[in-house]
Amino acid sequence: MPTYFFADLVRELCQDGGTGPLMPTGAVPGHRRFSGTVPAGDPFHYAIAGIAQPGQWEVGIGRIDGAGRLQRDSVAASSNAGDRVDFAPGLKTIALTVGAEWFAAHDAAGSDLADALAAKQPLSTAHPAAAAGAVDDRVTVRRGEGWVNIPLSALAFRAGDGRYALDGPLGVQNGSAAAPAISFATDPDTGLFRAAADAIGIATDGVERGRFLATGPQFGGAEFPRLQFVRNGSATWYLGGSGTGGDNGFYLQLNAVSPFMAALANGNVGFGTTNPVKKFVVSNGGANGFEIDPGEGAYTRVLSYNRSGGAYTPLILEGSDIQFAPGGGAGGCYNATGLGVGVSPGARFHVKSSGEIVRLETTSARGVGQCYIALRDPAGNKGFLGYSAVDDGFDIWNALNSPIRFGTNGSYRWQIRPSGSIEPMADNAYAIGHGSFRPSILYAATGTINTSDAREKTWRGAPDAAEMRAAQRIAAELGFYQWNDAIAAKGAGSARYHFGVRAQRVWTIMAEEGLVAPLDADGRPGATPYAFLCWDAWEDGEEARDRFGIRPDQLVLFLIAAQEARLAALEAAA
Template sequence: MPTPFFADLVRELCHEGGTGPLTPTGAVPGHRRFADAVPADTEFHYAIAGIAQSGEWEVGTGRLDTAGRLVREAVAASSDGGGRVDFAPGLKTLALTVGAGWFAAHDTAVAALDAADDALAAAIAAKQPLSTAHPAAATGADDDLLTVRRGAGWVNLPLAALVRRGADGRVGIGAASPAQLLELAGGSPRMRIAPAASEQMGGIEIVTNGAHDASFTARGSTGELNISVGRSPGWGGSIRFITDTSERMRLTAAGSLGIGTDAPAEKLTIANGNILLPMSTDTAGALLGYSEFYPATIDGVRVPVYGLKWAKPASESNPHAILAGHGGAWIVTGGNVHLRVLQSGIVSPGADNGQPLGAAAHRWSVVYAGTGAINTSDARDKTWRGAPSPAEMAAAKRIAAELGFYQWNDAVAEKGEDGARLHFGVRAQAVWAIMADEGLADPVGIGADPTSRHAFLCWDRWAEERDAEGRIVRAAGERFGIRPDQLALFLIAAQEARLAALEAAA
């Protein structure tokens, strides 16, 4: 890069303004005049600094004309955003200096020259030493040596360590006598296929008589591995997975996968085995396709069943299962059958009169049935107490007066008062209060859980429920209820007693 003229301690005053040449008017004390130090028409770096107008400044390259004026040719930086400043008339200084940009450019140029020198030295050092002329040979021997660069020096490699091609056309990498057309030998040999770009496909293709038979390919941009078999649609073929000399799995041309069978009948066929679905590190997981003779908890008979079984943790002796077999299907929890679907279509609990349907906090919204529920009323199952007491009769009469229409709050919220349906019945708390007032139940709200010997009065509580992350999915709560059938019969008894009293008085 060109070096502008430089001289020390050149600084003068100036009073002119404008964008054109500026005339120096005398040296600043302790400095020299431009005319005494700088040849005319010679490029140099200048700096103009306003004194009367301190906000005006400019640096760049220029020259002195024959009249001794500073001609500003190239502005490097200025108070006008890098443009030529239109200086106001008034005192200012003109100085010969070196701009900061020139130093930076000079350093860059020097660094580039140094790098070029280093590259040239490395290129020269990497050249293989000059060898003398040697006779030619048609084949190589294992102990032949090849000189190669290693680090800062040179080493001789035996030809046995390189790719070898025998007279039969077989190629060996690390193998002096390859047993196949291509053999890789040595410690943990690998073959790498590197496409030119990540979006391109690389792999191995197997061709017979010029036709594609199979291939193993991969594409870097999608991370996909493709295993292909078949020359064209309808050609057939399958992919077999063999271990210990035996076929373990087969993917047919139709896309069916068989494990333990070479003729899968469905998209996935598993023969003579189960599928284990682990749930976590401390579980036994789930067995899909599970098959065994289940214990004698299914009608006391050992029967073969099939389905899904799982247990948590692995040491649990009473697993859960969904099973099907001779006679129907079963849902098992904790090692016990809790729901059965028989071949006849009957859905029944796992044991007679041993489990509820729903719970206080897990209710069914509607039950559709062709006929009403049948409740056991066998005299052999009952201890008979007799007719209602006077207190019970009095309570029944008062409860009858509480009968009325109502709407469910959630239905009103969803459909509005005009859309929510009208139901007829009682309010459980009102019935409970009447029974308590007649001395037949504990009052509600005395700090203890409500209790009553009369089964048509119901009260349940439930605990808080949380999900696996500890979030509350159902808050703790409690709810009152009644058994309508028993309450209706209770009120009928009171009505009958009232009619009998009226008839006796007539």
């Protein structure tokens, strides 16, 4: 039979849970700790008894490891049907005890002891079980050489309501922020501790958050009459009195600078000043700010001010009007009619200086009345933009015999003439559409007029032989086709046929005749002197895109020239 280590009166408290090692945290009063008593690694009989969870217990053989924890090597019996117990975190005891073998070896001594005890007091197993204690219960304890009975109320006990009752003051250790004297079973670093003489500390997560002193509460280190809030020791906010006798004001202050907010005993409140002279004052800390004074004559006024210059700019709230007076002059007004700037409003929004500037008219709903911005001068209405008075159209209107202009990037681009024509603001400068954003159809009563003034041209003359060969080959490429997007939208049977060429084939033929550079490996063209060959490239987000095209009028004339040369050759040979 192996020999197990034994020492008397070795019992410690523990808070750990689980099925693994348990860490003792301190000796039970009147007992010794495992550390210094039990050699590390020596096996011994242990007994674990739950206090916070009385229904959990376990006995077996274990040892203390190098970290001071109880390693539960084998279980002899437990509240888990003889298997290892998954203890809940909370208070429990760990004791060094003796095994059943030891009791079997000392049956005779145990019997003698039982007889002796029977003469003194009945065995506890003979008493009825009770789940809770009562105030007048008695407990027999050893005192000196004898025994005395003390009331259960002198100890901490669980009463019938499930609470642990105390009949007298509770005396605990000082504790600390990291290990409060009064804490919670599942949150041991949150609770109360003695921070200093006559001071109760409050800790959460093992850190002191505040304390109560004889002079009042303190948060972050400042006592009443101010509360102090400290952030990592670098910024301190004060909330409360100034700490000066006779000052009944209430202040908000950061570090040692002048308070941000002051509420005085006379009812005045200030932000940025400690001496608000009106009921509500906001200051920049100097001479400038604004005030609210409900007792200024018959009005409630909001005044912006400059104390050094003595200048006030009032905002007057009177009846149904709100009046603005910047610089002491006429600024504007808001009333049931609308908002006026520089004028009492005659429309929903009305701006006026020496004369009319702009009006926002909303006399009725769109389509049946008016909802527009009117631009006026002293002579009357000059133009407007907004919803039409006759339908849901949105109008831009100039009542004068002058154009409507459109501009971007600081420059005029297009204009609508009084005659109705749409014109660019610069000759031959702007395009309609782009290689990536193309108009679908242009409807016109007549064809487009292209400039063909001889005075603006440097003439080269007729096509050469290579150009004639290219034109004849391009003519052979003419054919019918359908647009892919039309097929996708309408189907191959409904998409209409168009007649023309494929731009890449035209480009390739011109290159094969030595007239332009060929397309590269990526299908991109080089430079070309021929205007009927077109290619556009652009960035679409992060994707580079491009598109080929032709100028059909010039290409057709090019093909006509080749056709005419061919007919002339046939006629000459006839």
